[in-house]
Amino acid sequence: MTDPTRQTADFDALISATGSGGELHQHAAEGGRRLTTAQGVVIADNQNSLRVGAPGPTLMEDFILREKIFHFDHERIPERVVHARGYGAHGTFTCTRALPDVTRAAPFDTEGKETEVFVRFSNVAGNKGSVDLARDLRGFAVKFYTEDGNWDIVGNNIPVFFIQDPIKFPDLVHAIKPAPDRDFPQAQSAHDNFWDFISLTPEAMHTVLWQMSDRAIPRSFTTMEGFGVHTFRFVNDAGASTFVKFFWKPRMGLQSVLWDEAVKTNGADPDRHRRDLWDAIDRGDFPEWDLGVQMFDQSFADSFAFDVLDPTKLIPEEDCPVEIIGTLRLDRNVDNFFAETEQVAFCTANVIPGVDFTNDPLLQGRNFSYLDTQLKRLGGPNFTKLPVNAPKGCPVSNYQQDGHMQTDARKGRVNYEPNGWGEGPRAHPLEGYVSYKDPVSGDKARLRPASFADHYSQARQFYISQTSSEQDHILAAFVFELSKCKEAAIRERMVAHLLNVDAALAQNVADRLGLPDLPQPAPAARPTRTDLAPSPALSIQNPAPDSFAGRIMGVLLSDGFDGALLAALEQAVRDEGGLLRFIAPRIGGVSCSNDNLHAVTDQIAGGPSVLFDAVGILPGAPGLADNPAAVDFLSDAFVHCKFIGWVDDASDLIDACALTGKEEAGLCKLDGPEAVMPFVAACRSLRHWPREDAFAS
Ligand code: HDD
Secondary structure, eight states: OOOTTOOOTTHHHHHHHHTOHHHHHHHHHTTOOOOBOTTOOBOSOSSOOOBSSTTOOBOTTOHHHHHHHHHHHTOOOOOOSSSOEEEEEEEEEEESSOOTTTOOOGGGSSTTOEEEEEEEEEESSSOTTSOTTOSSOEEEEEEEEETTEEEEEEEESSSSOSOSSGGGHHHHHHHHSOOTTTOOOTTOOOSHHHHHHHHTOGGGHHHHHHHTSGGGSBSOGGGOOEEOOSOEEEEOTTOOEEEEEEEEEETTOOOBOOHHHHHHHHHHOTTHHHHHHHHHHHTTOOOEEEEEEEEEOHHHHHHSSSOTTOTTOOOOTTTSOOEEEEEEEEEEEOSOHIIIIITOOOOTTOOOTTEEOOOOHHHHHHHHHHHHHHHHHHSSGGGGGSTTTSOSSSOOOOSOOOOTTOOOOOOSSOOSSSOTTSOSOOOOTTTSOOOOOOOOOOOOOOOOOGGGOOOSHHHHHHHHTSOHHHHHHHHHHHHHHHHTOOOHHHHHHHHHHHTTTOHHHHHHHHHHHTOSSOOOOOOOSSSSOOOOOOOGGGOSSSSOOOOOTTOEEEEEEOTTBOHHHHHHHHHHHHHTTOEEEEEESOTTOEEBTTSOEEOOSEEGGGSOGGGOSEEEEEOSSSOGGGOHHHHHHHHHHHHTTOOEEEOGGGHHHHHHTTOTTOOOTTEEEOOSGGGHHHHHHHGGGOOOGGGHHHHOO
16 A cells, blocks of 8 residues: 655655646645545656656556546536526525424424525526526525435426426427527527517416516525425325415515626626625525415315416415415535536425425426436436435435446345345335325326416516516516517517507517517417406515615725725625625725725726625725726616715716716715715615616607
């Protein structure tokens, strides 16, 4: 065996030969860990391959080189066919309301009970290297490691889905992904193929309204809701079932960005969402979501206006309350992105006793698809042995064996059941998973329930539940997306659908696209649309947020800034639970009025205001108006409806951005430290939306 402390006799000669001089000396002197091959052989030189003569040929005998390059060549695995770009973290689910009468699901059996979880957020359409702030649905997948096995809620940040039948899923995904001939556009729905498919798929209209809303451009993972989408079943000890829908409600409240902000953020920080999550957990600011459930019985389902098994429909919270039963807290970043976030494998079919499926056709299809895709992606059937996928806190014991990368060395001769050897695990009818006895009958046929046929009523309900500002964003999103369609017939077909949702929305989209005439409304499967009451819970802006906690204020400084004012601002923001970033023309520091140097977090060109929730403009002297990045900083903050605090020395910049004399509550003059508190208090509502009216065109 190699003695790890042994040094080669001609150590100095080796150091000079490898060229890794001082570092190698120091490492060896400190008795540091030895670099080895995968076979455990200590490597003497990791800088030079084995050659004959100084410039001579490389030898095939160099097993160190070959092993290293071989492993490198195989580092990549296929990315997920959808949801490729994702980010995960570990955490804990705590039950705050036990439901022993409703379900035997382990996480809900006792109040205060903690269950380990792993969560992965994702973008749907873009590839693994795409940007965070694409207009897209976000995945919200949670794996509970319970003592009864692993349970996954594989949800999205939008409570409905585009299609009702899984047979359409490959077409939907093909349509939104880059076109097969040209391989663009990446991570975007703004192209002909997507809208061609959608305009021929009326059942997608409800989800498309959500997709064009601010829900599809969340500020961060921590400010978005999650939904299990389908109706599932809770099943209790007596075998009785209750329908259930799952909701994750962010403790930070809902918050999104504007489209222009999203576009610019993707350039300034394409990793905005993952960085935000990593940083929050890293500094101990653990994000939390409440788990809510809508629970209802068959008679509610029968009386509800839509089929509860239709994944393109939701049940408004006003019709069936969301009851909070627990809290999810993410408190540990991964040690290794690939080993955990990339290799984690979710599956809707991963259920535990107490949770069961319904006949939602989309859910039934998903139950097949996820297991299948893991085989392709992770290379074999033993991916369940990877630490992030393996159950924790309960034994795994069965007769599955062999396969690629088997790590279990099970002992004994018995690998089948029943066996007469008295060895090995046995099924347990009382403790084991028993499917809910759902009586089914019918003809075998390819069919769609008539109860799934209304594609417009809930799309309209969503639209009329938005504030006027949110409705404007939906309008702008449709105009942007459809203006990217080269084919006029596609634009027209979409307007024909929108006429069934809201006549004014359709007219405005048509006007802004320059459609010569309004088309006829799209023929509906159901002759009429039902006019439903608005559901305020569907809006992000309503009720207005009232906290700056976890938000970031970006303060633009230049030499000679007022130190006392900045100190007051820092204190007030920190008292609110907010964070600060300091932006200046030079990264090396900025000097205060008393000549003290203040640290700078971002050089102005690298710290645009799109990265911050509110801004302070606190230069020490006029002059920022000559800096184009400073002009962008302020004018973007204004256009994005952010709260802005400013001082006299910023007057030239205010002027350069045409804001002189603008009297409005979101533009706050900081005349002295006493003006700071009202400014920071105003920032609690996060945006000054009335400003948008000034830009309406
Ligand atoms: Fe899916 C991944 C969510 C419909 C097939 N899906 C995937 C992920 C999420 C969802 C969050 C990423 C999981 C992770 O982080 O690893 N999918 C949904 C939701 C749907 C939905 C909320 C509708 C309600 N999905 C859906 C259908 C099918 C799939 C109808 C196929 C018939 N989904 C997949 C997949 C993926 C996937 C191809 C890709 C990678 C993976 O599974 O592990 O199997």
